[in-house]
Amino acid sequence: MRTSGFRRALDALGHAVSTHQGMAIPLTAVFAVVAADLLVGRNHFLAPMMVMVPALAVATTTWRRTLLVGLIGAVAQAALIPYDGSWSNHDRRILGGITISYLIVVLFSAYGAWWREERTAQFRAVVSVAEAAQRALLRPPGPRVGGVRLAVRYASAADAAQIGGDLYAVLDTPHGVRALVGDVRGKGLEAVQTSAVVMGAFREAAYDEGGLAKVAERVDASVRRHVTDGEFTTALFLEFPAGREAGAAVEVEAVADAALDSDVVLLHYGHVPPLRVSADGTVRSLDPPDPWVPLGLTSFVPGAPTPWRVPLGADEVLVLCTDGVIEARAAKDGGFYPLAERAGPLLVNAADDLEAAVERLYADLLAHTGGTLGDDSVLLLLARPGV
Numbered sequence: 001m002r003t004s005g006f007r008r009a010l011d012a013l014g015h016a017v018s019t020h021q022g023m024a025i026p027l028t029a030v031f032a033v034v035a036a037d038l039l040v041g042r043n044h045f046l047a048p049m050m051v052m053v054p055a056l057a058v059a060t061t062t063w064r065r066t067l068l069v070g071l072i073g074a075v076a077q078a079a080l081i082p083y084d085g086s087w088s089n090h091d092r093r094i095l096g097g098i099t100i101s102y103l104i105v106v107l108f109s110a111y112g113a114w115w116r117e118e119r120t121a122q123f124r125a126v127v128s129v130a131e132a133a134q135r136a137l138l139r140p141p142g143p144r145v146g147g148v149r150l151a152v153r154y155a156s157a158a159d160a161a162q163i164g165g166d167l168y169a170v171l172d173t174p175h176g177v178r179a180l181v182g183d184v185r186g187k188g189l190e191a192v193q194t195s196a197v198v199m200g201a202f203r204e205a206a207y208d209e210g211g212l213a214k215v216a217e218r219v220d221a222s223v224r225r226h227v228t229d230g231e232f233t234t235a236l237f238l239e240f241p242a243g244r245e246a247g248a249a250v251e252v253e254a255v256a257d258a259a260l261d262s263d264v265v266l267l268h269y270g271h272v273p274p275l276r277v278s279a280d281g282t283v284r285s286l287d288p289p290d291p292w293v294p295l296g297l298t299s300f301v302p303g304a305p306t307p308w309r310v311p312l313g314a315d316e317v318l319v320l321c322t323d324g325v326i327e328a329r330a331a332k333d334g335g336f337y338p339l340a341e342r343a344g345p346l347l348v349n350a351a352d353d354l355e356a357a358v359e360r361l362y363a364d365l366l367a368h369t370g371g372t373l374g375d376d377s378v379l380l381l382l383a384r385p386g387v
Contacts, residue, residue, distance in 0.1 A: 022061030026053045026069040030076055037080050047077040048098050054109035063113035070106030077102070139169070143355065144385075146172035148179075148240050151354035153362040153379045155324075165191030166322045166376040167199055171206045176242040178206045178215065181271065181378055182235040182295070183322040190231075191376075197226045198233055198295065212239045212267050212307050216295075220269075223296040232296035236274065236320060237267040239307075240384070262384075264318065267307045270294035272323055279315040279351065281344035286310055286318075317350045317357070317383045319343055324377030331370025342368075351383045 030053050037046040053073040057066040081095070143149060150170055165184035170177065180202050184191040201222035205215040216237050223233060241263070266274070268288035276284045292298075292305035312318060321339065328337040342364055350357035358381045365379070366372075 022057070023065055023069070025060050026057040026066075027072070029053045029056055030069070030073050033073075034076050034080065038083070042083065045080070047080045048102075050074075050077050051102055051105050054106045058109040058112040058116070061113065062117060063110045066110045066113040067106065070102075070109065074099075074102065074106075141170045145170045146177040146240070147385055148177040149351075149354055149383045149385060151358040151381045153358055153377075155373050155377045165195060166324060166378045167195045168320075168378045168380055169199055169202055169206075170380075170382075171203065173207045174242065175206075175210060175239070177240040178212070179238040179320070179380075179382065180206075180219075180235060181238075181320045181322065181380055182233050183271065183324070183376070183378075184233045185231055185294075190228075194223070194227050194231060194233060197222055198235070212237055212265055213304060216267050216269065217304070220295045220298050224299060227296055232270075232294040234271040234294045234323075235269040236271040237269070237307075238274075238318075238320070238382070239265040241265060262311050262313065263309045264312045265307050265309050268292055268305055270297075272321055272326060274321075275319040275340060275343055276310065276312065277317045277319060277343055277347045277350060278313075279349050281348040283340050283344045285340060312384060314384050315349070315351050317347055317354070317381050319347070319361075320378070320380040320382065322376065322378045324373060324375035325365060325379055327375065328365060328369045328373055328377070330368050337365055337368050347381075350381065354381045354383055357381060 030050065033046060033049045033053070036049070037044070040046060050073040054066055054070045057069045061069070077099075140152070140154075141150060143151065148170065152168065154166070154168070156166075165186060167182045167184065168180065170179045180198075182195075182198055184194045184198070186194075198219060201219040202215065205218035209215045209218060216235070219235070227233075266286065266288070268290070269292050271294075273285050273287045276286055288305075289308050290306045293301055298304070319339070326337060326339050329335065330337075343361065346360045346364055347357050358379060361381075362379055365377075
């Protein structure tokens with residue numbers, strides 16, 4: 001994703017800060033124990049409280065620094081022994097037991113810190129593989145594809161994952177710019193596998209087929225062929241037909257060719273309807289005149305969906321999303337996110353800066369949910385080039 005580099009920089013900064021803070025916490029405990037022992041005076045031996053020092057270090061720093069902090073704690077205890085008074089033979093035996101116990105705690109703490117470091121390294125390796133898989137599967141587009149400007153926010157609901165069951169693609173083809181937004185049923189590895197099937201089929205068909213309906217038919221055929229029976233994917237196909245200035249013919253099934261340069265062709269397969277937002281914030285839901293079942297379920301119904309055409313001005317923005325956006329629940333009352341209501345005020349003159357616009361809308365979504373999303377989500381803004 002576009003934000004992965006920024007996230008890696010933050011992770012590196014956080015790691016550097018946490019390393020120094022990790023030493024500060026147990027060292028502060030050392031000074032606290034020493035100060036407490038000195039404040040209560042002689043004949044009050046509080047040095048055994050130093051056992052908390054390696055226990056704190058195991059969760060905050062490396063195993064080597066855990067050993068170092070443990071050594072500092074042992075030296076501090078040894079320095080407090082003469083201060084706290086004379087010691088009988090019985091007291092010395094107790095002191096020996098305390099010392100041995102402390103050393104055992106230090107060793108086990110160092111082992112715990114080492115184990116945590118190993119698991120953290122493995123986790124980071126898994127996350128890096130997930131990011132690579134996401135880049136290979138989604139291939140995030142730049143801010144402009146062909147004659148279309150765009151901005152996108154993608155989020156996976158899986159803990160620490162960068163990839164999920166929602167998908168999108170925007171491609172510049174000989175037939176115009178074609179886009180797909182979809183939502184695979186379910187989550188996890190099976191959803192990712194289905195996403196790979198849908199995306200692979202779309203990338204091939206989008207270049208080969210002259211009509212948007214034929215593109216969808218090929219994608220649907222791949223889903224029915226390669227995906228488990230009963231699984232399905234909601235999808236919305238979109239096409240900005242190649243205009244006269246591109247020198248390419250426009251072919252859309254049974255659709256009038258008037259105003260080709262300003263129209264967008266849509267094809268619905270059970271997905272969330274897109275929104276069209278004007279420069280003044282007026283929002284219109286582009287509901288399909290011929291709603292259809294999701295990909296993978298078309299064999300249960302006769303016929304096929306019909307593409308429909310809508311105008312899109314240079315100052316208007318299309319908002320495409322998955323149900324992870326409109327079904328995001330509020331942290332307080334559990335209400336769904338009112339995208340149609342929030343999009344208008346947040347996307348006034350959004351065509352001037354799509355990146356800032358999608359950031360405002362996504363931030364508002366997170367504020368609605370309290371900072372976390374319970375489902376995979378895609379938020380995609382599309383606009384024509386400015387005049």
